[in-house]
Amino acid sequence: IRSSKTPRRLPPKKASNSQKDPVGVYCRVRPLGAEDEECCIEVISNTTIQLHAPDGLKANRNGEFKETQYSFKKVFGIKTTQGELFEDVAKPLVEDIIHCKNGLLFTYGVTGSGKTHTMTGSPGQGGLLPRSLDMIFNSIGPYQAKRYVFKPDDKNGMEVQNQVDALLDRQKRDSQTTVPKTPTTRLIQFADMISPEEACKADGVDEDSSYSVFVSYIEIYNNYIYDLLEETPIDPIKPKPPQSKILREDQNHNMYVAGCTEVEVKSTEEAFEVFWRGQKKRRIANTQLNRESSRSHSVFIIKLAQAPLDADGDNVLQDKNQVNVSQLCLVDLAGSERTSRTRAEGSRLREAGNINQSLMTLRTCIEVLRENQMCGTNKMVPYRDSKVTHLFKNYFDGEGKVRMVVCVNPKADDYEETLLVMRFAEMTQEVEVARPVDRPICGFAAGRRQRNQAFKEELTRRLEERGGPLDGGVCVCLLQSFPPLPPCEISGPNDDVTLPRLIEALEKRHKIRQMMIEEYNKTGKIITLFRAQDSNLLSKENFIQEQRGKLGEKDKMLQNQKNEIDRLEKKSKMLEYKIDILQKTTNIYEEDKRSLQHELESREQRLQREMSEKRRMEARMQGIVTDSKLKWEKECERRVNAKQLEMQNKLWVKDEKLKQLKAIVTEGKTENRQPQRPSREKDKVPGEVFKTRGGGQAVQFTDIETLKQENPVAASRKRRSSETGPDGEPKEGDWTDVETRCSVAVEMRAGSNLGPGYQHHGYPKRRKP
Ligand code: ADP
Ligand code: MG
Secondary structure, X not given: OOOOOOHHHOOOOOOOOOOEEEOEEEEEEOOOOOOOOOEOEEEOOOOEEEEEXXXXXXXXXXXXXXXXXXXXXXXEOOOOOHHHHHHHHOHHHHHHHHOOOOEEEEEEOXXXXXXXXXXXXXXXXXXXXXXXXXXXXXXXXXXXXXXXXXXXXXXXXXXXXXXHHHHHHHHHHHHHOOXXXXXXXXXXXXXXXOOHHHOOOOOOOOOOEEEXXXXXXXXXXXXXXXXXXXXXXXXXXOOOOOOEEOEEEOOOOOEEEOOOOOEEEOOHHHHHHHHHHHHHHHHHHHHHOOOOHHHOEEEEEEEEEEEEEOOOOOOEOOOHXXXXXXEEEEEEOOOOOOHHHHOOOHHXXXXXXXXXXXXXXXXXXXXXXXXXXXXXXXXXXXXXXXXXXXXXXXHHHOEOEEEEEEEEOOEHHHHHHHHHHHHHHHHHOOOEEEOOOOOOOOOOOOOHHHHHHHHHHHHHHHHHHOOOOOXXXXXXXXXXXXXXXXXXXXXXXXXXXXXXXXXXXXXXXXXXXXXXXXXXXXXXXXXXHHHHHHHHHHHHHHHHHHHHHHHHHHHHHHXXXXXXXXXXXXXXXXXXXXHHHHHHHHHHHHHHHHHHHHHHHHHHHHHHHHHXXXXXHHHHHHHHHHHHHHHHHHHHHHHHHHHHHHHHHHHHHHHHHHHHHHHHHHHHHHHOOOOOOOOHHHHOOOEEEEEOOOOOEEXXXXXXXXXXXXXXXXXXXXXXXXXXXXXXXXXXXXXXXXXXXXXXXXXXXXXXXXXXXXXXXXOOOOOOO
16 A cells, blocks of 8 residues: 555556665663563663563573673664654654655564554644644645545545536535534543654645645454444444455555545544544444454554646646555554463454464565575565555555554563564564655646745735725725715706706716726726736746746756766776775786796706706716627627637537548548447537538638627727617628528527627628538
């Protein structure tokens, strides 16, 4: 049931502005009931209270001592007056409603903590509700529209009627209200609540609009909505249970109580009287139906309809689209305590359960809202789970100010419940509601009402100066200024005096009349001239006002731009700061880079050094290897030579023996024709004996490589150069015949005994003759 704004601005579902304000949560600590009671709340600053567990509880929990602090937008201690509370909490909301913005204010706390005291108050100590009403009427008092000019439709919208229809409606109502308006039992009057010195007024009220206030008063009990202002005769003998109302959504997606009575009120006194009537009805229903008032939520809705005056500043503009409705909801919630505490029984237990349920839903909604806002999630808020939350859905989802006064009683008995209340309050403070945007300015020049008033006053004054308007009364007065008629009774047929005298008098009158007509015409001309001047003046004033309006707009624009500049400046400062930090970071990184580069270079140098060292070592090693190789080659050569020499010697010995053997064989031929093969095994001559062409025998040695004596070094060098490739391997292509290869194989076998440093080089074998 947010503002039933104009259908023209049809989709205001989501606030267009992104600015949000947290729910304003205030805390009011009431005084203790009795002075000797134990107190468990301390106000430690004007935003913080401290709770400490009462003695009994401490003992129960093994002497565990716990103190907790809770912060609020503001804390009001026991000495705070109702006026001070109003000034901080409700006044801004009233200012908002006058400037077409919605507001929701509720009191929360356990039963007896002062919710009703805060909201309604008592005689001499008027609460937020009567004060809000008073401030509204003090502000819009002179600019109120006549009754029935604004007329609520039954769909939460507002229509404008012309003067005549409104007048007819007024007459109809007057004829219907036959019941005496003054109630039999004296209700508490507004004058009892607030003293006139405390009256206050909103600034910046748009004088060129017309206003009307409508109030509704509902009670939500057991999750049913009841209209407390419904005019139904109460049967004292067999009371009929009141009919509950349902919630509906209007075309702007605002929730409202369908068919709820909206009473147009023209003064604080009247509004308060209506409130009190509802209050009385509530009391009666509670008594008759055995209900407990602390278990119900009461909602007092103040609706303010406003529409611009027409261009003349005379009447309300007949355009439904220009009607703006804002509302302030004042809610006195049910006691927040758990069911067990109230020792409720039977049907009351069920009711209590339901009431807890609706407060629980309120808590859940707040929780989900907070989570959605803080974590960017999009969980569904269960507004529909209870009537209270469903009714206020638009406040949390749309735009407007939401404020909560958390009432606490510092007595020890309430400690545990108070802890729960504090937790709820903490959570609520974290929920944000979109800030309402300013209403667009209507196209007419400002100051219409005043000019119209001034014009009317001036007209009356001038007419009065001239002797009032030219109606019957004026004629009588003019007739008296004519010269009196002479006696016109004719004395006889010869009377020739009377008639001429009469003629003369009449002629005189006729002349005066002519003169007067002339005068009148002249005055008329002057008046038309005056009127022309007036309208001229008026249009000039209009123009000036228009310009003033434009100037105001320009001023506003300028202000906006200034704000924007401020914002940008702040942002640029912020960015500069960031750049500074980034610069510093870059510097640090660059320094790092430089030092790393430095290190890299030094390492590279070291590596280079090590590499050259390695190369040097390699060269040295190569040298050593070559040296030792040469040494070993020499050694091998030496050994080979020695062996050769030895073998030559042996060969020589064998040759000798062979010669001797030959001699023996030649000798033996003569004695023994069967030649005896010499026992080679016995002699171990490594060779083969074969027949020569000449008929003799020869031995070929297979174990000896070289029999020719040569300079070993020169021979080896020669061999290497001719027999090996560039890689030192034997050049196979150099071998020419199979025989040679075979002998190499033999050599290789034999070479394996030669010791280290020996390389298997194939030596061409020399054939022995
Ligand atoms: P609730 O509505 O929370 O159940 P009430 O407003 O009815 O509580 O307060 C219970 C009693 O305490 C009332 O008699 C009321 O006058 C008194 N009280 C509450 N708050 C204050 C206060 N701040 N100063 C003085 N009396 C208070
Ligand atoms: Mg109460």
